[in-house]
Amino acid sequence: MSFLHRVAGRSLRDRVRSSVTREDHLIHNFYLLPLVFFQDDWNIYSFHINSTVSSRYATTVITSRVANRMAESKEVEFHVRIPKNAFITKFRMFIDGQVYDGNVKEKEQAQRQYTTAVSRGQSAGIVSSVGRTLEEFKTSVTVSAHNKVTFELTYEELMKRTLGKYELQIHARPMQPVKDFKIDVHIQEKAGISFLDVKGGLSTNALANAITRTQADKKAWVHFYPTEDQQKACDSCDEQGLNGDLVIVYDVNRNSTLGDIMISKGYFVHHFAPSSHSRIPKNVVFIIDRSGSMRGRKIEQTRTALIHILGDLAEDDYFGLITFNNKIFHWKQELVQANSANLDSAKNFAREISDRGGTDINRAVLEGSNMLNAHPREGSASLLILLTDGDPTSGETNIERIHSNVRQAIAGKFPLYCLGFGFDVNFEFLEKMALQNNGVARRIYEESDAAIQLKGFYEEVATPLLTNVTMSYKGGSNLTQTVFSQYYNGSEIVVAGQIDDNNIDSFIPQAVRTERKTFSETNNPVETSETVSDNQTQRVWAYLTVKQLLQKELLMSGPEKEEVKKNILELSLKYSFVTPHTSMVVTKPPGETADVLDKPKEGKQESRISGNPLQGALPPPPGTADPLPDGLIPLKVTADVGNYYIIK
Structure with missing residues (x-):
């Protein structure tokens, strides 16, 4: 609150x-x-969340209607949480028959526009990171006596497939029981829906019978209509009403070898997720930080997770284990087969990992790279997994030199995955190092389930099916990422682009090539307006392009970085995406100052405010x-x- x-x-x-x-x-x-x-000052008499998912792209609209009960003007707040992966695309308020639309502007322009108002001590809006998966959106407006206001927020996200499923997370926290409370989800998938489930804290116990779900071949509906009494009775609820998540879980049928392709208005989106192939044996080196900052629960949870992960290795996998502080400790000097004797020995080593000393990340990652480079194996997939909680403090500490050293050692031959433990980790350093080496960075939250988080990440990359995947499109241009170092079971590759001259007949997804497989099936379906809107395919292309440009920007410097930033800004403004380079300027009635809402960057724990945090004080x-x-x-x-x- x-x-x-x-x-x-x-x-x-x-x-x-x-x-x-x-x-x-x-x-x-x-x-x-x-x-x-004092909530009695104003009443939320209607709160609706409507989410439409079409071909894995979700558009969610939150509508809150509030009445000022008092005989004087009151400041009424709109306060919701949305997925971090989403872009806010629209915000509007309806007051006294007038519509006040938010406008997406270049961030610096919005800040300049706002500077004068801030100097007068006026209010500022906030979009801030909350926990692992959510961002918080907050703004307010003064409502006259016995009057009403309607807030409407729209956000969009491309759903990511993980461990064989998509998850649509909807957070409900209206801060009071609401007489007219509804969540409606409508899913449309041309490929057909293979299964549907509803999870989350709002799906259990007292609220279970408030949920109805219907599944047809290509469509599904989920409705959540709790009564006011039910809104106070759930596990995470109290007199202030609902506070929790409704998570819609589903997957689609996969009948085509090459996946399915949506085409509309000169744009295409290709979803590729083959699952009928046998797993590839892997070579994996775990690099574990054992420096003094890992003491206590961090090192205990790391030991627990590592022992579980070792137990999940297949016998045809090869693995290595390095721990480090200011020194490097090898369990074995080279990769060994994951047979029962070696696994038992490695688990005993893991149980004895203790914390002390500094943090020589540079040497540790180079040692891990050398182990993999010394063990080439035909028909296998190699990967490095680094777990650390801090900055480099020993050995080479210059971040740019570490990035250069690691990039040269790996040389594009295998991905590096970086797991950052805790809020004080230098996440940008890890993210850049991972992206430079075809991997990803993931934050591990220092909470009671950290061991489960670690094991969960490993499960995502535990089963490689394809390596060196290249997506090729004849008659396509302005493509998003088309080369992927590895494809893992339960995940999905998504590529979007434009069709040259909008000539569908000449557009052919020619092949998907890997070292082991070649897919050359021609698959040329045209999506109709029944399941995808005219501009949705174009918006998916823009969404993916902006997301990937934001990653690319992290790797650039100088004029190249500025050019990437320019491209991000152009697309963000054209498609009204609130990104790290744009702001939503929330217009208000005369006499009130517009709010400026910014999207936070990963790794920022604080709630950044675009102005004076004292709101006039x-x-x-x-x-x-x-x-x-x-x-x-x-x-x-x-x-x-x-x-x-x-x-x-």
């Missing part, structure tokens, strides 16, 4: 007094009333603060100078 709601007819900021000392940080002392939130000069009013509670918040954050 927000601390910045109206209190007894006055904004809380009108009750704030603060003093400032300036050293390396600004220290603000806030004084809060014991009760800062500017601190007086040192020594001039009013005395502490009776009954107020001090709350200390620390913020870096020049970068303001709300700490929740």
Whole structure:
């Protein structure tokens, strides 16, 4: 919940007094009333979430209708959570018969537009990271006495297939029971729906009978209509109503060797996920950080996960195990077969891993690369998995030199997967190193299920089916990524592009080639408007292109980086995507200042605000603060100078 709601007819900021000392940080002392939130002031009388999934592309609209019950104007807040992988594409408010549309603008332009208002102490909107999979969207508007406002937010995402399924996550947290509460999900898949399930905290116990689901051959519907009493009775609910996720899980039929292709208005999207092939034996080296910062629960959970993962290796797999601090420790100097004797020995080694010393990431990854390079094996797939919780502090510590060394050692021969343990890890360093070497980086959250997180990631890459996959399209251009180092069972390759001159007859997905397989089946279906909208295929292409350009930008520098940034900005503005380079400017009625909403980057724990975090409560000069009013509670918040954050 927000601390910045109206209190007894006055904004809380009108009750704030603060003093400032300036050293390396600004220290603000806030004084809060014991009760800062009165929901009786306003009522959410309708809250609808409508999600339409067509060919794995989800468009979700959240609509909240709120009434001000009071005989005076009130500040009403719209506060929702959306998937991190999504792009916000539209926001609007309906007040007194007027529509106030948000506009996506270049971030610097939006900030300049907002600077004058911020200097007057006006409010600012927020989009911030929350937990593992969600971002928080928050804005507010003043509603006159006994009046109403409707908020409407739209976001889009391409669903990712993991471990043989797609998951649509919908978070519901209206902050009060709502008389007219509905979640409606409609799925349309040309290939046919193979299974459908509903999971998440809102699908259990008292709420189970509020869910109805219907599945046909190519369509499915899920409806969630809980009563007000049910909204207070679930495991994660209380008098403030629902607080949890509804997760729609499904997969599609896969009858074509080459997958299925959607074509519309000169654009195509190709989904490729063969599953009928036998697994490829793998060569894997685990590189485990055992430095002093891994002490306690981190090292315990790492040992637990590693022992489980070793138990899942197949007998035709080969593996190596390296631990490191400021020194390197080999279990064996070379890769060995995953037979029972070697696995038992490796598990005993894992049980004895202890924490001490510095962090020599450079040497550890180079040692792992050397082990794989020394063990070439025909018809196998190789991969490196690095787990660390910190920055390089020993040996080579220059990040750019580490990136260069690792890139030269791997030389594109196998992927590097980087797992960053905890919030204080240098995630950008790991992400760049992984992307430079055909891998991905994943954050492991320092919580009770960290061992499960580690094992879950390994399961995603445990079963390679194809290596060195190249997607080729005759008559296609402006393609998204077409070369993939490895394809894993249960995942999916997605490629989008444009069809030259919109000539469908000349467009042929020529082949999918790997070292072991060649797919040359011609598959040329044209998707009709029955299952895909006229512009959806184009939007999927734009979505994928922007996502991949954002990754590419991380790897670039100088003029090349600026060119990539320019391309991201052009596409984001054209398709109204709120990305790290654009902002949503939320227009409001006359007399109120527009909010500027930014998309946070991965690895930012704080809730970045595009302006003054005190929402108008500017601190007086040192020594001039009013005395502490009776009954107020001090709350200390620390913020870096020049970068303001709300700490929740």
